[in-house]
Amino acid sequence: MKIIFEPIGYVHSEFKNVKDIPTQSVLASEKIGEIELLDKFKDGLLGLKKGMHIVVLFNFHESKDYKLIQSPCYTNEEKGVFSIRSPFRPNGIGMSIVKIESIRDNILEFKGLDMLDKTPILDIKPYVVSLNPKID
């Protein structure tokens, strides 16, 4: 079974190479990036505003392969790919939570950039604090 998606837009980023990218968006919380939505999708931004947080789902387009067991940079331990956020995943979907800086027509400017230039965007969802699990 194949599931086929098409990008809704692309990222404009100062990070042109994988090695330039911070490992998590909270570590890059001041970096500004832009999502340029395809024109046909721009009406879907209605209701999003400066200051809101959004969940951005994107494609790790430079990660061509995956490993089920990996040793992330912060540990020597071996980890299963589903227990870490590595870009080398069976389905290369990345997730970042970012803050909207501005929306002008089909351009969404945000703070918290941790994506490569030209990253294809798959989806944007509202980040809703009250939907987070209560963790003891």
Add this chain to the structure above:
Amino acid sequence: MKIIFEPIGYVHSEFKNVKDIPTQSVLASEKIGEIELLDKFKDGLLGLKKGMHIVVLFNFHESKDYKLIQSPCYTNEEKGVFSIRSPFRPNGIGMSIVKIESIRDNILEFKGLDMLDKTPILDIKPYVVSLNPKID
């Protein structure tokens, strides 16, 4: 440009019809479901354990179309699809945060089921509280 994914597994759920599904997993926090991973991916679960929260990305496989502007059930307001969590999206990716109950071989049992039976799973990521944005 097309981005092609293959399910890493499927959900076993008591919800056989869309109308049976709670609208958010926190509203279904006691409902138990299972992800049956394809055998070839089961090693990717290494490091996940009972009590941990995970982000599950899945395909809204019964949502065949989308609308850019929608009126969700909780309001009369018109909303852009990227400002709401509706299943009728340009790329039908759903996201739920659930709690692991058990892992046996390729079966991950979890609490917080809000997915339809046979839902294709795209990815599993660790849910890391410290990566959430600090919201004033």
